[in-house]
Amino acid sequence: MYDGRPIDVKEASFALNNVALSDTYATQYKEFLNFESPIQYSTDKNSWTTELSGFKFVDAGSYTLYAKQEVIVTLTDFEGKTKTEPRDVVGQATYTITPRDVTLTSGSAEKEYDGTALTNNTVTAEGFVNGEGATYTVTGTQTEVGSSENKFNYTLNSNTKAGNYNITTQCGTLTVTEKTTPDPVDPKTNPDTTPTPTPTPIVTPAPTAAPSTDDNAPENTATPAPTATAAPTATPAPAPTAAPAAARAATTIPQTGDNFPAVALVIVMLVAIVGLGITVVLRTDKKK
Secondary structure (H helix, E strand, O other): OOOOOOOOOOOOOOOOOOOOOOHHHHHHHHHOEEOOOOEEEEOOOOOOEOOHHHOOOOOOEEEEEEEEEEEEEEEEOOOOOEEEEEEEEEEEEEEEEOOEEEEEEEOOEEEEOOOOOEOOOOEEEEOOOOOOOEEEEEOOOEOOOEEEEEOEEEEEOOOOOHHHEEEEEEOEEEEEEOOOOOOOOOOOOOOOOOOOOOOOOOOOOOOOOOOOOOOOOOOOOOOOOOOOOOOOOOOOOOOOOOOOHHHHHHHOOOOOOOOHHHHHHHHHHHHHHHHOOOOOOOOOOOOO
């Protein structure tokens, strides 16, 4: 599996295959083969090198490494003559690096409805090799009561190759629940700005005069309110004028035993009348 490091490439070795050879011929086979030349390596069979360390297989994929070794073959004919021929023995090995599994998961969140959008910009990644990764753009949002996926996009970093990973995305859930209690009103930080309604005054309609039933009479109208009249100024009573002596003598009533009660009553009445500013002349006739 991909881990960011080169796969361990092993040195090649060649050996004789003794299968289907009798012991006699196998011994002769070994005697006539020389494997003393160095082994060379290549990935395309065109350019060869003995430096195995130059082959670095890091990224996910399948790689074929070829190896060859020159063998000197000694041949002897029926006449006993010998000759040598160089021949290459070629082999190959396959190295496979599989992609690494990565899971990207956006966060979940929950709250009561308050009229604002619910978001969670957190994305966790599991499986990236140290130093590699991605950047994320979260697009999920939920305002009204309900649930939705916390969707997101990602972009791999410049040092991170998509072929090295099997990436799976999982979206979290954003949930807005119904509000259970009203918001408390703090008069200092959140004063109640709702205006107090002004009561509408009740207007009592003025009485309307009943319409007249007399066709010749003018239509009745409302009687206007009387205009206040200033109170009359009191007229000072004139000071009583003293009567002449003859008059006083004429009105003098002898106070005898027979007429004393009547005289006393007349004097009381005279005092009361004088107090009202009225001049009265009394005439009494004594009768028995």
